[in-house]
Amino acid sequence: MSKESANVPRSNLVLWSLVVGAWGLLAAQWLLPDARATARTAAAPQAFGEISVERINVVDGNGRTRLVIANSERFPDPVVRGKVHPRSIRNAAGMVFYDADGVKTGGLATMTSPGGQRMAGTIFDFNHQPTDGIGIMKSESADGSSWMAGLAIADRRPYAGGDIQTTEGVSRIMLSNRNRDASLEITDTSGRPRIRIGVDANDVPRVEVLDADGKVVGQLPQA
Numbered sequence: 662m663s664k665e666s667a668n669v670p671r672s673n674l675v676l677w678s679l680v681v682g683a684w685g686l687l688a689a690q691w692l693l694p695d696a697r698a699t700a701r702t703a704a705a706p707q708a709f710g711e712i713s714v715e716r717i718n719v720v721d722g723n724g725r726t727r728l729v730i731a732n733s734e735r736f737p738d739p740v741v742r743g744k745v746h747p748r749s750i751r752n753a754a755g756m757v758f759y760d761a762d763g764v765k766t767g768g769l770a771t772m773t774s775p776g777g778q779r780m781a782g783t784i785f786d787f788n789h790q791p792t793d794g795i796g797i798m799k800s801e802s803a804d805g806s807s808w809m810a811g812l813a814i815a816d817r818r819p820y821a822g823g824d825i826q827t828t829e830g831v832s833r834i835m836l837s838n839r840n841r842d843a844s845l846e847i848t849d850t851s852g853r854p855r856i857r858i859g860v861d862a863n864d865v866p867r868v869e870v871l872d873a874d875g876k877v878v879g880q881l882p883q884a
Contacts, residue, residue, distance in 0.1 A: 725763050730756045733772075739765055741791050741825055750774060764788050777803030787817040792830040811837030816850065849873070 716735040719728035729737055733754040739746050740763075755770030767785040774780060782798035792815065799810040815830035831852045836845050844859030857869040870879035 721761070725759070725761065727759050728756060729759075736770070739828070741828070742823075744824060760788060764791070779803075786828065787830075790818050790820040791825060791828045792816075792818045793828055794830070807840060809837055809839040811835060811839075
């Protein structure tokens, strides 16, 4: 065998090694998690002038949903401890926030009540015992004659395992402007009003202290 013919298999082996190595690098880029993340980061973002969609799901690097933006038909029902709870108002549209464990932490929505009342609100929830924590809302009657805008702060419901029946906690503080009557109401742990401060639509100020039965026991100005 000549020297030239003996070198043919060796050169072929080198060539195939280069081919396999190149394909291996390409495969690793997509098969290894860190490589996939690097490839996604390196990809140039796409720019759109305008898009029309019914729902957008924003996920983290592990595929967990962190934000949903949706119309009323595709707005997600709340999932509490693995159980889906249907919404009382079905025509809500807006966005829902989720924490790293996939638990809903609040949202922003607009809707119309069965009575025709136009409403919009933002809610921030407690997580370990699912409860509406802070709410910012506005509502208007169907004919526009009555309206309200306010901020509510609630207690978290007492912790308990298993299924829950409601996420509504006891409202402790309510700051609102209702038909030009601006007021601050502070309640006790049972939700009973104990202090009211406000200025009504006629510019008359008032401060009231109430007992547990709702009777005014102190006020300014004096009656």
